[in-house]
Amino acid sequence: MREIRPKVLVTRQLPEAVEARLSSTYDVTLNADNKTLSKKQLSAAMAEYDALVPTVSDQIDAHILQTPGRQVRIIANVGVGYSNIDTDTARVEGIAVSNTPDVLTDATADIALLLILAATRHTYAAEKKLRENRWSDFSLVDGLGSSVQGKVLGIIGMGRIGQATARRARLGLGMNVIFYNRSTITGLDFEATQVGAIDEVMTSADVISIHAPGGGSSPLVNAGHIAKLKPTAYLINTARGDCIDQTALIEALSSNRIAGAGLDVFTEEPHIPDVLRKLDNVTLLPHIGSATLEVRTAMGMLAVDNLDAFFSAETMPCRIV
Ligand code: DGY
Numbered sequence: 001m002r003e004i005r006p007k008v009l010v011t012r013q014l015p016e017a018v019e020a021r022l023s024s025t026y027d028v029t030l031n032a033d034n035k036t037l038s039k040k041q042l043s044a045a046m047a048e049y050d051a052l053v054p055t056v057s058d059q060i061d062a063h064i065l066q067t068p069g070r071q072v073r074i075i076a077n078v079g080v081g082y083s084n085i086d087t088d089t090a091r092v093e094g095i096a097v098s099n100t101p102d103v104l105t106d107a108t109a110d111i112a113l114l115l116i117l118a119a120t121r122h123t124y125a126a127e128k129k130l131r132e133n134r135w136s137d138f139s140l141v142d143g144l145g146s147s148v149q150g151k152v153l154g155i156i157g158m159g160r161i162g163q164a165t166a167r168r169a170r171l172g173l174g175m176n177v178i179f180y181n182r183s184t185i186t187g188l189d190f191e192a193t194q195v196g197a198i199d200e201v202m203t204s205a206d207v208i209s210i211h212a213p214g215g216g217s218s219p220l221v222n223a224g225h226i227a228k229l230k231p232t233a234y235l236i237n238t239a240r241g242d243c244i245d246q247t248a249l250i251e252a253l254s255s256n257r258i259a260g261a262g263l264d265v266f267t268e269e270p271h272i273p274d275v276l277r278k279l280d281n282v283t284l285l286p287h288i289g290s291a292t293l294e295v296r297t298a299m300g301m302l303a304v305d306n307l308d309a310f311f312s313a314e315t316m317p318c319r320i321v
Contacts, residue, residue, distance in 0.1 A: 005025070005026050005027040006026055006027065006050040006051055006307075006311050007026070007027045007028075007029075007048065007049045007050045007051070007071075008022060008026040008027065008028045008029070008049060008050065008051045008052075008053060008307065009028075009029045009045045009048075009049040009051070009052050009053065010022060010028060010029065010030050010031060010053040011031060011036075011037050011042075011052065011053065011054045011055065011057075011058050012031055012034055012036070012054075012055050012057065012058075012078075013030070013031055013032070013034040014030075014053075014078065014296070014300040015293060015296050015297040015300055017297055017300075017301075018297060018300030018301055018303075018304060019300075021301065021304055022053075022304055025304075025308065026051075026307070029049070036057045036058065037058065039059070039063070039064060042054075042058060042060065042064050043063070043064050043067045044067075045072070046064060046065070046067035046070045046071070046072045047067050047068070047069040047070055047071055048071060049071060049072055050071060050072065050073055050074070050311075051072060051073065051074045051075070051076060051307055051310075051311075052072050052074075052075045052076070053075075053076050053077075053078060053303055053307070054075060054077055054078070054084070054085070055077065055078040055079050055084075056079050056081060056084050056269075056287070057084075057269070058084055059084055060075060060084060060085045060086065060090075061086050061089075062086050062089040065086060065089045065090055065093050065095060066089065066093065070093070070095075072095060073094075073095060073096065073310075074095065074096040074097075074098070074306075074307065074310045074311075075090065075095060075096070075097045075098075076098050076303040076304070076306045076307045076310075077097065077098065077099050077100070077303065078100055078299050078300055078303045079099060079100060079290075079299065080099050080100055080101045080102075080104055080161075080290075081099070081213060081214060081215075081239075081240055082097065082099045082215075082320060083213060083214045083215025083240055083242070085097055087320060087321050090321045091321045095321070096310055096316065096319060096321060097319070097320045097321040098303070098306035098310075098316050098317075098318045098319050098320060099318050099320055100298075100299040100300075100302040100303055100306075100318060101160065101318055102160065103295060103298035103299055103302055104161075104289065104290035104295050104298075104299060105160045105161050105164050106164055107289065107290050107291070107292050107295040108161045108164075108165075108238055108289035108290055109161055109164035109165040109167075109168055110168075111238050111264055111285065111288060111289045112161070112165040112209050112211070112236055112238045112289075113165065113168050113169065113172075113173075114262075115236045115238065115262025115263070115264065115283055115285070116148065116153070116169065116173075116207055116209065116234070116236055116262065117148070118262055118283040119207070119234040119236060119259075119260045119261060119262035119282070119283055120145050120146045120147075120148055120207065120234055120259075120260070121145035121146075122143055122144075122145045122260070122281075123283065124280065124282070124283045124284075125143060125280040125281070126143050128280065129143070146206070146232065146234075146259070148169070148173050148174075148175050148206075148207065149173065149174040149175070150174060150175070150176065151175055151176070151206035151207065152175065152176050152177075152178060152204055152205045152206050152207070153166065153169045153170075153175040153176070153177050153178070153205060153206070153207050153208075153209060154177075154178050154179065154180070154201035154202070154204065154205025154207070154208040154209070155177060155178070155179035155180070155192075155201075155208075155209055155211060156179070156180050156198060156201060156208065156209070156210045156211065156212055156220065156221065156243075157180075157181060157210060157211035157212035157213070157220075157239065158179045158180075158181040158185045158192075158194070158211070159181075159211060159213075161211045161238070161239075162179065162181070162209075162211030163188065165209055165211060165238075166179065166188075166190065166192055167189070167190050169209075170190045170191060170192065171190055175207070176191075177190070177191065177192035177193070178192065178193045178194075178195050178200070178201060178204060178205060179192055179193070179194055179195070179201070180194070180195055180196075180197065180198050180200070180201045181194060198220070198221065198225050199225065199228055202221075202225050202226075202228040202229050202233075203228050203229075203230070205230075205233065206230070206232065206233060206234070207233070207234045207235075207236060208221075208229070208233065208234070208235050208236065209236040209237075209238070210235075210236065210237045210238070210239045210243045210244065211238070211239050212239050212240075212243050213239070213240065214239055214240025214241070214242045214243050215240065215242065216242070216243075219242060219243060219244050219245040219246075220243045220244075221235075221243060221244045221245065222245050222248070223245045223247075223248035226244075226245060226248045226249055226252050226258075227248075227252075229252065229257075229258045230258075231257065231258060231259065232258075232259050233258050233259060234258070234259050234260045234261060234262065235249065235258065235260075235261045235262075236261065236262045236263075237261075237262075237263050237264065237265055238264045238265060238289045239265060240265050241263075241265045241266040241267040241268070241269060242267055243265075246266065246267045246273075246276075249261065250273060250275055250276050250279075253276075253279050253281055253282055254275060254279060256281070259281065260281040260282060260283075261281070261282040261283075262282070262283045262285075263282060263283070263284055263285070264285040264286075264287055264288060264289050265287055265289075266287075269287060270286065272284065302317065302318065305317050306318055306319070
């Protein structure tokens with residue numbers, strides 16, 4: 001008798017090795033075009049498949065989760081962040097949800113560091129000048145950035161990625177680290193001081209790096225916080241676009257109220273406001289924090305580990321709901 005394999009929909013392309021593993025175990029539908037599915041397609045999938053393997057570009061809201069005739073029993077998200085999934089509704093509906101933490105911690109911290117250095121050394125404006133053929137001569141005074149050694153790095157959200165970023169900045173760059181985290185953090189293997197409020201980070205840090213999960217009803221770093229930044233401060237975000245009031249940040253950058261920013265995430269990805277794209281004092285990346293072949297493969301494999309455990313009634317390695 002032929003064994004019935006669970007039907008799995010993978011919403012976006014994954015590295016080859018992950019797709020091969022999925023195909024060997026499941027009745028899998030892959031997305032060869034790699035185009036984001038519409039809400040209608042996601043709803044239809046909820047009634048047709050046993051499992052979804054989505055990622056950050058799929059908004060799995062209550063409406064989709066409550067699709068009449070829903071068959072999906074597990075959503076194995078490829079990503080550590082899961083603010084794209086309404087986990088409260090998933091819980092009520094009895095749908096399991098998992099994520100892929102740890103495997104992307106170093107890669108994301110590397111990109112945070114890259115943005116800290118790019119922002120403080122004004123590399124976007126420098127490269128643009130060169131590419132536009134406006135670099136006429138070596139100069140000792142043009143385009144000067146700020147050194148990071150001995151400056152204060154303020155981390156907002158001292159979880160795995162916040163810690164990996166802070167460790168690199170402290171031990172690799174010689175920055176002094178302060179951080180805000182909702183719960184108390186002890187036992188760090190590098191020097192860092194916890195402060196009691198986001199405002200304290202805003203008023204004292206030279207570089208602020210956000211490492212919070214996102215998905216809140218309002219931005220964690222709001223216009224009031226941004227107003228408190230030093231005029232020489234740089235803001236870095238590799239977490240989620242909705243962690244920051246993007247409009248207030250754009251205003252602060254456009255008016256040179258702050259020195260600059262480095263952003264890998266945005267509120268309405270992939271839409272980037274024109275005004276932001278035109279600014280020279282911000283380095284912009286298209287959400288590439290975890291974008292290495294090794295890491296994206298590891299994320300995909302971990303999502304499949306979650307699926308395998310679920311369908312064999314074992315403990316899922318990274319179950320959220
Ligand atoms: C994550 O894993 O959350 C990254 O942002 C990619 O989605």
